[in-house]
Amino acid sequence: MDSLSLLMQGFATALTWNNLIFCLIGVGVGMFIGVLPGLGPVAGTAILIPLTFGLEPTPAIIMLAGIFYAAMYGGTITSVLINTPGESASVITCIDGYQMARQGRAGAALGVAAIGSFIGGIVAILSLTFIGPTLARFAIKFGPPEFLSVMMFGLLLIVGLMGKSIVKGLIAVVLGLLLAMIGQDPGSGASRFIFGQIMLLDGIDFVVLAMGLFGVSEILLNAEKNMETETPPKVKGLIPPREEWAPAAKAIGRGTALGMLLGLIPGASASIASLLSYSFEKRVAKDPSRFGKGAIEGVAGPETANNAYAGAALIPLFTLGIPSSPTVAILLGAFTMHGLIPGPLLYERNPDFLWAVIASMFIGNVMLLIMNLPLANLWAKVARIPYKLLAPLILLICMLGVFSVNRSVWDVGLLVFFGIVGYFLKKLEIPAAALLLSFVLGNNIEFTMIQTLSLSASGLLYLFQRPISGVLMTLCILILALSIYSSIKKKRGQLADDAEV
């Protein structure tokens, strides 16, 4: 059956009342999380995972995916109105978005961001619909060396793109891999690194690590800052003036292409997509000096790019089973909790589930367009919920969520521990996102590496003897060499940002 008819079947499933409601809850919560500064999509998705335990896999993933792409919409509102990014992919929108708001053009900024986000999101899901199956058929032929090299490529790309120091990026990756070794070794059954604790036999739960590193640590960091909320201005007129249509449309087009491309690469992130789009817009502009003074392209481009990214980032997850960013890693965790294995076989084994999720993303984007265009003022009010009230509630929900995963108070203690670890990682600028991703991939990396080594007579050199893994490994070395070169030349730091906190 071709993709289109499968998609239509997906729509039939996604349009049932039950799934529609969970899609609405997902995008609503995602908007909420996006709007609230101090709570990003990673923590938001992790917090809601326990809520999905009682659900069927389809509504569960529909809801969690909704949080992910909706947060990209929500983050814009506070960036534009009160100059405070709701999540890190909207940091760059503050520059021109807030300037536009100060000139009384907040409506136009939010309008163009919503339209751009919608177009970027829809185009990305279309590519997921039509490119995904082809890629999956291709990926079915992958053996352990290919998977190993794709994962190494993704991790090295994160190290290369994120953080100010390559040493710190590598430290994060290795720490994540070592944490993944805790518990029973899947190969031999030996229990490793449990330090005498029976509770560690099953390993560290992914939700505990994610919530500690991204939820609790964020609250601890904010406790040092003054988190007073500003009163947002009233939003009027969401359609930009006619003379801005053409430049905005072009920026949206470029943002879509850029975001999608980055979504396909394991290891990029939504923040990187929006940052690159902004600098690209500035470069192609006839008069770059307008940027920083309320240029509409500076809002349209990045906001489109981060949404296109969010849709396209699901392609590597669905086709290869490899998460490309921390939030997608949490989705992967949710997949496994519900007994689904993302990867090329997903298209064959669980087509009903898969196409329903894809269809729900079209529906979710339409819901978001409605939420963002006529209801922008309502969301601006959400931004006024005082942080002093939110922070204790978020902490309590984190603890409760972690507890409900295994009904274990020990896990809650571990959450506090990883909260402290996450706090220090952020203080020391060691990228926690890289740690989380390598933790998720850890067991798989070890497993594929052992398989590769047992297949080969020439050790890991075997990776270079097969065409696909050979190309990827060469790229890995290239990335590493370039990162080392740029850090010696002190050109790093332009993209120094932790992904999707």
Added chain:
Amino acid sequence: MAKAEAWKPTLSPGFWGSLAVMGVGIVFFIYSLQFPYTSEIGPGPGFFPRWLSGFLIVLGVLYMSNSIRGKDKSEKLPSEKGLSSILFILGSMVGYVALIGFLGFITTSAAFLFLLLRKAYRWYVSLAISAIASLFLYALFALFLRVQLPMNGLGF
């Protein structure tokens, strides 16, 4: 005096961070020696951890040398006021973990929220928010999602 100044960068947060990284690497390396390096199919359960922890120690040394040479200037420790509020939050969380088994979910959660909210609002407002939020979360998780939450001796 000059000597003291020259030594100052070594006490930067990055220095302690690199020590911690090395420490973790060493602990994992020693621990990994317990597991066989090879197995019938090739690499054993000790293979990957040993290489990883060895690599982590090397990275820790590189980090330390960068830090001593003063390449890291952006790292800061919390201010005194920030530190006390962080410790207060952490203390409340540890207390929560310690007490929830005895006092039950509702009481412990309400107490936890009240502790953290009490400076922000008048005491009766904080108390009301804490009680309502705890009851709501109990209803959501225990009644709706059927998660078994810890109870106290009185059954709540």
